[in-house]
Amino acid sequence: MxxxxxxxxxxxxxxxxxxxxxxxxxxxxxxxxxxxxxxxxxREIILELKVLADVGLVGFPSAGKSSLIAAISRAKPKIADYPFTTLVPNLGVVTAGDFTYTVADVPGLIEGASLGKGLGFDFLRHIERCQAIVHVIDCATYEPGRDPVTDLEIIEAELAAHGGLEDRPRMVALNKVDIPDAAELAEMTRDDIAAKGYQVFEISTKTSVGLKALVSAMAKLVQERRELAAQVEKPRVVLRPKPVGRKxxxxxxxxxxxxxxxxxxxxxxxxxxxxxxxxxxxxxxxxxxxxxxxxxxxxxxxxxxxxxxxxxxxxxxxxxxxxxxxxxxxxxxxxxxxxxxxxxxxxxxxxxxxxxxxxxxxxxxxxxxxxxxxxxxxxxxxxxxxxxxxxx
Ligand SMILES: Nc1nc2c(ncn2[C@@H]2O[C@H](COP(=O)(O)OP(=O)(O)OP(=O)(O)O)[C@@H](O)[C@H]2O)c(=O)[nH]1
Ligand SMILES: [Mg+2]
Missing domain, CATH: 3.30.300.350 (GTP-binding protein OBG, C-terminal domain)
Known part of the structure; x- marks a missing residue:
């Protein structure tokens, strides 16, 4: 529903x-x-609430998803420098000109989330209803084995393991470019990521660099998806007349x-x-x-x-x-x-x-x-x- x-x-x-x-x-x-x-x-029924948002933010813990939603909407999620700060999805309403859309920030994903690691990936069901996915990538992490391209691949593998999200358009936000090392890393990897077919944005939720471009690109994507959806699924009234005349x-x-x-x-x-x-x-x-x-x-x-x-x-x-x-x-x-x-x-x-x-x-x-x-x-x-x- x-x-x-x-x-x-x-x-x-x-x-x-x-x-x-x-x-x-x-x-x-x-x-x-x-x-x-x-x-x-x-009947015994289990109702599952799926957050309905236009855009879903995904990424590793501490990548800055909650910071991003806080920077572009009036949502006030908890932000902290330890992983798994966000435990339940947050919703924010974003206005781009006269266009309004909603963004959902979900708990961080790690490699193996589909196998239950970290918070698992149960909450990805909230992304199922999103029209578009934005990868938020931490360019300032010093964790071994982490770099923007690898992070992106890992999260994509987890999304694939969840399934059902293949048709959702994606964009990439390379975050924390206010930090010089991060800006350098973003610069180095952006072309590789773009070559994979993603629209790439270098942003900082701290200084707001790049946020305007990201917000309007998300708006454009949402607008396109809404137009497409309106064509495909017009609300239909289903009439089910009772069969008559059979004796x-x-x-x-x-x-x-x-x-x-x-x-x-x-x-x-x-x-x-x-x-x-x-x-x-x-x-x-x-x-x-x-x-x-x-x-x-x-x-x-x-x-x-x-x-x-x-x-x-x-x-x-x-x-x-x-x-x-x-x-x-x-x-x-x-x-x-x-x-x-x-x-x-x-x-x-x-x-x-x-x-x-x-x-x-x-x-x-x-x-x-x-x-x-x-x-x-x-x-x-x-x-x-x-x-x-x-x-x-
Ligand atoms: N320097 C800098 N720090 C940032 C930026 N964005 C977020 N941070 C910091 O990164 C840490 C994690 O930010 P959150 O927004 O809580 O990250 P998250 O992706 O929501 O993390 P989880 O909820 O744990 O998945 C916080 O300490 C933020 O202040 C940024 O653009 N620049
Ligand atoms: Mg968070």
Whole structure:
């Protein structure tokens, strides 16, 4: 996340439940159940803050990175002549004419930083977000084995070991030229460094020599990078319309699996059936009946029958230790199913057909005792009006 008001959903809340009033339909005038809300996602996350700056300063300890940021911005970092003075990145805002950019000063790097030497190079993640890198090189060190070209190579090797920074433009600031020996060394090595393709600046954070040129060169670099970035990544609004119109078939899968105890079960997977399970209050028979209806409407039962499932088979809906049912088919080919689930007898006005239908119901049930494991509910043929927004 790099911009203002950017959003990223790490853990999504569950859908809320539906009250019984929302579940009423022509057939189910007074639903005695409600749909449960789903649980939201639970996730443990580690957030890593990456300093966002236009320019990142890198270099050996005591090279003068903090001194540089203090000299060109209003940042007031700790500056001292012992290594590893800076322990956490400092940010400074630099103004060059009417152009403003930010500079990050990170802890010093040494050879082997990528292997954890010194402060390690963990903090290089702060450089990852920088558009440009400026090497700050100490030309006044008397440490054996140190000279500007070698220092530059060592730091570059550490950057390479960190990875991901290859495309970042770099410049070199040869620091401490207020010291005569340093000025001489800078003079001697600047061409070698330039020959490697770096823009080179001789500076002194003490006397401010060369800082103006460096500040405007950094501004130019940042400006170019910003223009490039604006072309490449225009903020885009991503619309993800929900698929509509799909009804049966690819909304769930059914597999026959071993149940781990020598038997087998039919495993039903699919976003909808699994969601419906979560919404069901299994202590409420009417709610369980409603679940069975929804599964039927989706075609789960028909598919199970088609695959050869028979009454009494175990059916698991969801992954792992999912809810397991005994399969109790309510539809059978050719069977005329007449009763309607969830009807509230008190509210149904007696229509002439009702009496006739009731007789047929009775006959049907007497003839066909179907084991209704799903809470012993009656079957129905008529698709019910349901809150389709919620259903889909
Ligand atoms: N003579 C001279 N000394 C300088 C110059 N720039 C920095 N120094 C000195 O060099 C020492 C280290 O400076 P810092 O700015 O703390 O160096 P750093 O690169 O931030 O060091 P770390 O935070 O340890 O990585 C301090 O004593 C500074 O005063 C300069 O241009 N000339
Ligand atoms: Mg420092």
């Amino acid at each position: 790099t911009g203002e008001i950017t959003e990223y959903i790490v853990a999504e809340g569950g859908r809320g439940g539906l009250g019984n009033a929302s579940l009423a339909s022509a057939n189910r005038k007074a639903p005695g159940f409600a749909l449960l809300g789903e649980e939201g996602d639970q 049966t078939g690819d909304e769930f899968t059914i597999k026959k699996q071993g149940d781990g105890a020598g038997g087998f079960l039919w495993r039903v997977r699919g976003a909808k059936p699994e969601r419906w399970i979560k919404q069901t209050d299994f202590g409420n028979a009417e709610a369980v009946g409603y679940l069975a209806d929804r599964l039927n409407r989706l075609g789960v039962e028909a598919k199970l029958l088609e695959l050869g499932a028979v009454a009494g088979d175990a059916v698991a809906i969801g992954a792992g230790d999912a809810v397991i049912f005994d399969f109790a088919p309510q539809i059978e080919t050719g069977a005329e199913i007449l009763a309607r689930r969830g009807e509230d007898e008190r509210l149904i006005t007696q229509r002439p057909a009702v009496g006739r239908r009731k007789e047929m119901d009775a006959a049907y049930h007497a003839a066909k005792q179907v084991d209704m494991a799903l809470a012993g509910y009656e079957s129905e043929t008529e698709p019910e009006e349901i809150n389709s927004d919620f259903d889909d």
